Structure formats: structure tokens, C-alpha cells
Amino acid sequence: MDRREIAALLAYIGRLDPRTIRTDQGEARDQLAQWHELLADVPTATPHGWDILVAARQHIRSSPYQILPADLARPWDSYRRDRLARHSDPTPSADPDDQAAWTAELAGTRRAVAAGLAEPAQARAITSGRDGIDPELEAMLEKVDSCIPPAARAALAPYRPARAAREAAMAQGRPDALSVRCEWCKAQPGEPCRRRRIGPDDGVRATAPRATPHPGRLDLAAAQQAQRTTQTEQPALA
Structure with a gap:
């Protein structure tokens, strides 16, 4: 004043x-x-x-x-x-390679907000659900049924054999062995089975992940899948 x-x-x-x-x-x-x-x-x-x-x-x-x-x-x-x-700095319109212009625009925006000449810029909230998704992206996701393209998934398969085997089993309609706990190696659901390395004194020296689950885990997953199928069919028959 x-x-x-x-x-x-x-x-x-x-x-x-x-x-x-x-x-x-x-x-x-x-x-x-x-x-x-x-x-x-x-x-x-x-x-x-x-x-x-x-x-x-x-x-x-x-x-x-x-x-x-x-x-x-x-x-x-x-x-x-x-x-x-309450202000979140918006991206300046100046060339990012021009550091002086970039900094000047950023500082000018802050001064205008602090002086009451401009409203604070609010950060965009992360929306939940699929509202507002790009139609092209949604069509692509429905087509490939995954955010990882098939070509990239195939290229990654040698580096994650357990997951590749799990996806192949699910694609063929076989039970998902990793959905249950392994009673042999105690692997939790979602984790691959592990094989034990036994030393000369019969003690476990180390463990390493298996590319395929233990047979007992496959049997348990198949039993649970059959039980779910039976429970689904019973109400329909009734």
C-alpha cells in the first residue's frame, strides 16, 4: 500500500x-x-x-x-x-533446456499465487476404477487381457520360469498350483516351490526356487479346484 x-x-x-x-x-x-x-x-x-x-x-x-x-x-x-x-507447481510452458526461463516462470507463478493474483494450482488426484480411461488403451487391455504385451511376456518367460509355467497351466485350464500352500517346502501362496540342497551331514544347506511346483502341491490345487467346481454346480442343479 x-x-x-x-x-x-x-x-x-x-x-x-x-x-x-x-x-x-x-x-x-x-x-x-x-x-x-x-x-x-x-x-x-x-x-x-x-x-x-x-x-x-x-x-x-x-x-x-x-x-x-x-x-x-x-x-x-x-x-x-x-x-x-495449497499450491502444486504446474509444469512451466518454457523450454526445459532453458533453465533461466524455466526457473523464472516457476518463480513468477509462485509469486502470483502468494500475492493473491492467481489461484493455487491443485495436484491432479489419482482416480479409482476405470473411469476416464483412454478408450484406445481400454480396447488394447481388453484385447491382450494384460498390461504386458504378448511379445514382451514371451521374451520374459526364460527369466521367470515359475510364472511362465503358472500362466501356461491357467491358459490350458489346469489348476493353479501357486494358489495354495505347498505342504512339502512350505512355500506360501503366490511363491514358487523351492528345492533343498542337502549337505554331507544331511542338513539343509540352501534352497533354490523350482521352475515347476511339487507334485503334492499340484494335487492339492486340483482337489480345491474340483471342490469349487462341485460347489458351483450344486446350486445350478438345485
Whole structure:
């Protein structure tokens, strides 16, 4: 605010609280200089929510003490901090290789938000479900039934034999052995079976993942699959 705006502010405050009125010309001049020194960087109002007259009126209504310049500077500082806390820097339109222009645009946006000249840019929320998905991407996912293309899946198969065997079994309609716990090696569901390396003293020295599950795990998965099939068919027959 300039000195003319400070004078208008003091006149407004004097109407609400006569204690701030200075009748002596020298005291009034000193008061104007003091308030201008402390509030020179505080605007009268901004397009987005700040009004120093509202801040002054709220203080006079809520506090029994005579208003001081700091009572208006503090709300302005809180206003700036709140806006910057809610601001997520958008990607500048400047060339990223031009570091000076990139930084200048980023800093300019922040200054505009803090000064109340622009609204804070909110970060885009991650939406749940399949709402708003690109139609082309959705058609591709329905076609391949996976986010990994078939060619990439085939190229990865030698490096993950357990998963490749599991996918092949499921594609052929066989039971998924990794859906149950292995009673032999104690592998948990989703984990491949492991083979034990026995030392000369018959102690287990180490374990290594197997490319194929243990036969007992296959039998258990087949039994559970048959049980689920029977439970599904019974209501239909009833």
C-alpha cells in the first residue's frame, strides 16, 4: 500500500475505533509514516480472498486492544503461507533446456499465487476404477487381457520360469498350483516351490526356487479346484 492507501485505512479504522485517531498534526504524520513502513508490502485487496479492511474489522471486533500494524501484517503472512501450502507447481510452458526461463516462470507463478493474483494450482488426484480411461488403451487391455504385451511376456518367460509355467497351466485350464500352500517346502501362496540342497551331514544347506511346483502341491490345487467346481454346480442343479 502507498501512503494514500494507508491514510484511507487509518481513516476507516478511526471510524471503528476512535482510540487510533491522532488530532495532533505531528503525531498523525508519525503514525502515517510508521504504518506505511510496516505495511508497504501488504496490498489493500486481492482478487482471491484478501481484504485488509475485513482483517481490520475482524481484529477490532475480536480484540479489546488497540489495533497495531502487526495485527494486519500477521494475517497477510498467514494468507500467503496458506496459499503456497495449497499450491502444486504446474509444469512451466518454457523450454526445459532453458533453465533461466524455466526457473523464472516457476518463480513468477509462485509469486502470483502468494500475492493473491492467481489461484493455487491443485495436484491432479489419482482416480479409482476405470473411469476416464483412454478408450484406445481400454480396447488394447481388453484385447491382450494384460498390461504386458504378448511379445514382451514371451521374451520374459526364460527369466521367470515359475510364472511362465503358472500362466501356461491357467491358459490350458489346469489348476493353479501357486494358489495354495505347498505342504512339502512350505512355500506360501503366490511363491514358487523351492528345492533343498542337502549337505554331507544331511542338513539343509540352501534352497533354490523350482521352475515347476511339487507334485503334492499340484494335487492339492486340483482337489480345491474340483471342490469349487462341485460347489458351483450344486446350486445350478438345485
